[in-house]
Amino acid sequence: MSGITAARLASVLGPWRSKGPAYSALADRIRLVSLDGRLAHGTRLPAERDLAAALRVSRTTVASAYARLRELGAIESRRGSGSFVSLGARPSADSAPDGIPLDFTKAAMPAASAVATCYAAAAQRIGPELARSGYEIVGHPELREAVAMHFRRRGVATDPDQILVTSGAQHAIALLTRLLTSPGDRALIEHPTYPHAIDAILSARARAVPVPVDTDGGWDLTEAEAALRAAAPSVGYVMPDFQNPTGASLPDDARARLARAADRHATVLIADETTMWLDLRRGPREPLAAFSPSVVTVGGLGKLAWGGLRVGWIRAPRTLIARLAQSRTSMDLGTPVFEQLVAVELIAREAELVAERRVRLSEGLRTMRSALTEQFPEWTIPDPEGGLALWISCAPWSSSELVLGAREEGLALTAGPRFGLHGAFEHRLRLPFTESPSTIREAVGALRRSADRHASGPLPEPLVAV
Template identity: 50%
Template sequence: MATATTTLTARALSAQLGDWRAHSGTLAQALSDRVRLLILDGRITLGARLPAERQLADHEGVSRTTVAAAYARLRELGYLVSRRGSGSVAALPAGDVPAFDIVDRPDLLDFSKATLPALPAVVDAAAAAVQRLPHHLGLAGFDLFGLDELRAALADRYTARGLPTSPDQMLITLGAQHAIALIATALIGRGDRALVENPSYPHALEALTAAGARLVGVPVSADAGWDDDALAQLFPRSAPSLAYLMPDVHNPTGRIMPDEQRARLAALADRHGTRLIVDETMADLAVDGVSRQPMAVHSPRIITVGSVGKSVWGGIRLGWIRADRDTIAELARARPPGDLGSPTLEQLLLLELLPRYDELVGERRAQLRSGEALLRELLAAQLPDWRLPQIEGGLVLWTNLGRPVASELALVARAEGVQIGAGPRFSVDGAFERYVRLPFCYPEPLIRRAVDGLERAWQRLDSGSHRPATSDALVDAVV
């Protein structure tokens, strides 16, 4: 058991709990199940100290008996360990693992990740990259900006899309997540507000929060897209220093922001002094295959992030940042505490792939449309009450369950061998209990296995047969 390194205040825990009362059991069961899911999701880190029972009870407006019963249940299940003088700290029972590490659970299908296997072309590109490598062995191998030829090739792609770009406006990173974290570290001051979509990509939210940002959510829905009125109100009201957006195939809703809305949003951000971080990681996975102009055509202050992690393979740990020259220089200066440059061989591999990139993502889109059709067919047959959105691209369906039980379903599905992403995982404020994110980028046998597991979990949820035997029944009368 790790020593507690962080302490969660009642307020901080409450922000992650969301609407935990939407539950078929007692309040103690509801609270303990939500905390358990937060631990499994990695949103509560192992070894973190939870707030004292009385503090959490006061903040949540429940009796201390309720919190005490919830904590007792978590101890019994192995998710809390109490030590004299240290309070209650997050743990995992023997044999269980959090969502970000399932190596020890070969029976668990991790359907919470939207990832694809490598395209076959990666093998040939890797061999060709090795042939290029001797020309670079005389160099130090530490380069904060990236290889000149790769920066030039990526700059040319932006220019071809209608955004004139020079190589010195590019910086090569260790994937899109590293790019987001680097921007956040360099440009956010502790306590600054950051405007983010709600729902959004969880690890981007974590990077902004880790840099000290206070997140302000703006609604995005699978039906209506981005809320113009909310955007118009939130910029002047919250004065965000940064805004993180995914206008090109939003994760998880699959929406694409219309061009006229992009122009309005860029002008709004400029008017209020907000730097926009535009994440294009999914941009090439639009259903229609259209290469849209980058949002940065609407303002020179926009910072664009991209990668090949979703389109080619996540094992190529490379991404990039496109921005004005001064910002690129500032980001390079901020980089050394975290890393000293991107790997040369992987940059050469990406250079080999870029000439075929449009052809390769065309293959990828065909694969994804086949997977989407299969997932829709299976869900319609086995879980017909779930509402599936029409999407404009991406890897997932932001699925409406029809009732607020996503976190509960995630726990039951885990017992059925399927790990899924419950809606609150993608939320700024613990909302979206009616939603789960379901990927369609897996091979057919795994999609079928996942839907079978979800069907069993849903049936158990309906029947109420999923409750583990604990001492909760003994406290029902007093909670």
């Protein structure tokens, strides 16, 4: 596993100082960025002297922070080779920490009620499939047709051979970034954005170029055009509908403008539509793919139906589908046939699923907003038109402080900087409203107790303004 330079770690940590001893604040921040995936298990930490210089603190501060982390089992030190980040036996950086009852790290819901019925219906239809090889590298023909139809219904002419079925939308994002970027290429991202898209871009060794987006203000299109012109990114990853985490949607005229600008600079826009179905009161918009044939669309049923299904798709020009199918075989040889049959059943019940999600999410949003208004009168609570989460300005607290405090109160959350680059969004918090009303109220109570642990003070300035 590779090491991280002191300068890079300083950037990942962002503004880490808080009230209390510096060594303890530094240890807390290193622990948090390793728990939420910004610092991978096994990463070699910089030498104490180097980190002290990069952070402009004494070497004793860094040595004490490392000693504290060793005590907690969050790093392991090996004589002569340095200190390494350790997650212990935790299976994934983003999974709920053991023993923490309220998991708000995931903006996800339990299966919709139609899911069990669709599994039963697929079981009735699996028989004939067993007489075939089962290797459907581009996807089962029935599901490719159902997905193509889903695009046609939304006004975008689509043939089944423009569809590749994937094992979830995240798989689609990873396949696309791996194929369409080379190490050192630029990739335009919304800022904030979906953290695992950042992971996919960075693991393809592309360099992310951030463009601001916010719940109320939406996208800064002038900046997006300037970034496309200046950086000529290979790809641009956007969520046009109910963006995760802000809930913002790209207006129709902005879709046209963005697609035109991307075409001018030969940037392939990847439109992630995973959250497209989660409309609480906005009404339909034209898919980004309607504005240019080179737009590539990612979709999936994880948020509409159930994350455990692991079925997603890519809509793209046929030549790109062929290249994706070829490149996928080093990783897998197709998505399970049974789950694809379940997906066909689910897509046929789209309207019912959308209606069910709208009821649950509207109730979640109402409950979350009223609990927050009661417990945090100092905050302005956004009212997004859809999506899964609130993107809150949590000043005067720092997001990391709140998240670490919340863990002690039995609430697992993801800190704002996980959704951005270079330690940005330390004054932001993503609060999913996907859980039941009583769980949401409990979580907001735990958050308030976490806030009360930390006497509020002025926020430090971000280390790197982006």
